[in-house]
Amino acid sequence: MAVWPVGLFGSEPADTLGHRLQEVTVTAQRKVADVIPVQTLSGEELQRLSSNSVADALRYFSGVQVKDYGGVGGLKTVNIRSMGTNHTGVVYDGVELGNAQNGQIDLGQFSLDNIASISLYNGQKSAILQPAKDFGSAGTIYMQTRVPHFADGETYHARAAVRAGSFDLLNPSALVELKLSERTTASLSTEWVNSSGRYQFRYRRVNPAGEIAYDTTAVRENGDVNATRIEAALHGTTGAGTWTAKAYQYNSERGVPGAIVNNVWRRGERIWDTNSFVQGRYIGYCGRWTTLNHVKYAFYRTHYVNNDDKQVKIDNLYKQKEVYVSSANEVEVCPCWRVAVGCDVVWNTLDADVYGFARPDRLSGFLSAATALDLPRFKLQASALGTFVHDELKGQKAPSDQRVCTPAVCASVLPFANADFSCRAFCKQSFRMPTFNDLYYADMGNAQLNPERVTQYNVGLLYDHAAAEHFVAALRVSVDAYYNKVSDKIVAYPKGQQFRWTMLNLGKVDIRGIDVSTLLTMHVAKRTNVTLRGQYTFQRAIDVTAPSDNYYRHQIPYIPRHSGAAVVNLQCGAWAFNYSWIYVGERYNQQENIRYNYTQPWYTSDVSVSRDVRIGTTALRGLLEVNNLLNQDYDVIINYPMPKRNYRFTLMVEI
Secondary structure, three states: OEEEEOOOOOOOOOOOOOOOOOOOEEEEOOOOOOOOOEEEEEHHHHHHOOOOEHHHHHOOOOOEEEEEOOOOOOOEEEEEOOOOHHHEEEEEOOEEOOOOOOOOOOHHHOEOOOEEEEEEEEOOOOOOOOOHHHHHOOEEEEEEEOOOOOOOOOOEEEEEEEEEEOOOEEEEEEEEEEEOOOOEEEEEEEEEEEEOOOOEEEEEEEOOOOOEEEEEEEEOOOOOEEEEEEEEEEEEEEOOEEEEEEEEEEEEEEEOOOOOEOOEOOOOEEEEEEEEEEEEEEEEEEOOEEEEEEEEEEEEEEEEEEOOOOOOOEEEEEEEEEEEEEEEEEEEEEOOEEEEEEEEEEEEEEEEOOOOOOOOEEEEEEEEEEEEEEEOOEEEEEEEEEEEEEEEOOOOOOOOOEEEEEEEEEEEEOOOOOOOEEEEEEEEEEEEOOOHHHHHOOOOOOOOOOOEEEEEEEEEEEEEEEOOOOOEEEEEEEEEEEEEEEEEEEEEEEOOOOOOEEEEEEEEEEEEEEEEEEEEEEEEEOOEEEEEEEEEEEEEEEEOOOOOOOOOOOEOOOOOOEEEEEEEEEEEOOEEEEEEEEEEOOEEOOOOOOHHHEEOOEEEEEEEEEEEEEEOOEEEEEEEEEEOOOOOOOEEEOOEEOOOOEEEEEEEEEO
16 A cells, blocks of 8 residues: 655645545555556645746646736736646636637636646646546646535634735635535635736847947736636536536636837727626436536636737627536446547637727537556556537638548556656647637738648656655656647748737647756654755757748747756745745747847745644634745746735735
8 A cells, every 4th residue: 555645746636526635644455557548636735836827836847838918917827848838728626718809728827825736737638537628739738626625513614815015916815615415515706906906027138239229127017917716616426427507607807018119108908808608517427328418508708908009909709608518427347447539519709899800710529539548567548539610600611611630649668676667658749720819810820821730749757656654755757758749830920019919820840858846844853854856858849840031940939948846945934935046048039049039047045935824613714925035036928027025925814
């Protein structure tokens, strides 16, 4: 038998299939590790990171590039292994978030306040029982919210927190969990974020001759945000399964900070977002048969205004609807062999008060078949996904329908009797349609865009040792080498304004890289633990479309060759100290890797200290964070300066 701490070793989140694991340790027969490379942040480690949002937390994963357009309310998207944001699936409580308009999920909108765990899978999740659509992404982020659990005699939990800090930040939140019956629980989570987004930054630019063109200090304007989030959930069990129903509402008004170019310091762009969805999930068990079913309705409303005097006035309203139905079923043929089939249907529509807007409708179908072979020292999974897409336009001719089959094969083996060491590999093809904006948006859409296809290869080694009672309680080291081949890659560049894009087919991209991830937990003394986490990524992502291009075999924009992160956490009784460091190497902000397009490396250091106090049944926590401790000037995206040193204080009460 082996014992290891929950969440430390990248295992699948405990709530993924509706089973709640509440103890600090889990005891189980140790078999082969995850077939697909996975990284996980959960529990206390996740809460103590200096992160405002899910996007901030993902910076600590290897192979991930976070595009941050600055400030509390700036757009934040994630790119996994240089394949592009649109190849990244984002799953919230088991159901993938959709955005048929531009395919990008702004992860800055998702707070960590109610998140229990975040997992990142390259390829696909190590489970054959999942919605068919989940097989289609080249990489997937899984966000799992907190599920109520009550000890004997408990009928409710309540938690209130308030965060305050730099940039006039005020962020109160509350959570209430109720035990309605022995089989039913309910939860309500609310949050308000308000910030002026004003911070000082240094604006310094050097021309290709090495002369200083600009060097001044200014204040970031139009980066304010006023947002509210409320989500309610019901969780229940039946004699043969579990079910969950959730309603989610997010409203925000944000300024769009805009690029600092030509001595323009303030933009007149603003966005109002209303994101709402209701979704349900049911997992049923009957002997060797398991069924997983989802249903969802989502409505997204975006109001975009540009009042800049030097630009064309814009006041547009976009309305997006989505209906999603999914059913997946798994049968255990024998103890070591399982098969599964799934079917998803998604309907998307987009409307806008823009003259001549295409008003597209898209009907997508997904059919999946998968099988898994589990032997004591060998695990094999194979799947195939059929994707069927049909677009309709109001008064215009739509592109041809798409019918594509994308297979995947993955395996993991224990080469030695020592179960701590394993080898893994996978090969996968994926496919994604251009979004509505890619194809149809006026002045920027390109109806001639080709669908984007990716082939992924990955081989990796994992050493995963756990000994809860020893000085070294946990040691995990993983190394993965990968090769991704992208055909007709679609890249979105900001076109002067953050909300608008120009779409290009880069043609072919060759991506080779290495991800290294380490974790070490040590029992230094009684009630004193030290956890060290480190990630490093090397990527060579080059354009190989045509030898005649000036940028042939050049690194594609904003992809660094070298990047990494490190986290040190010291838990000493009721006190906790956390230090985190993030590094992103040199990059180029355009296709040609010339001096004029060079973007300097950047790094930041964040520290935090917290203290827990318990008074009877009431738990209190105070947390002080100092972000960008060394007061670095840096841009994640060129001309979008990031905040310098800033502070945040959190006070939380839980009963």
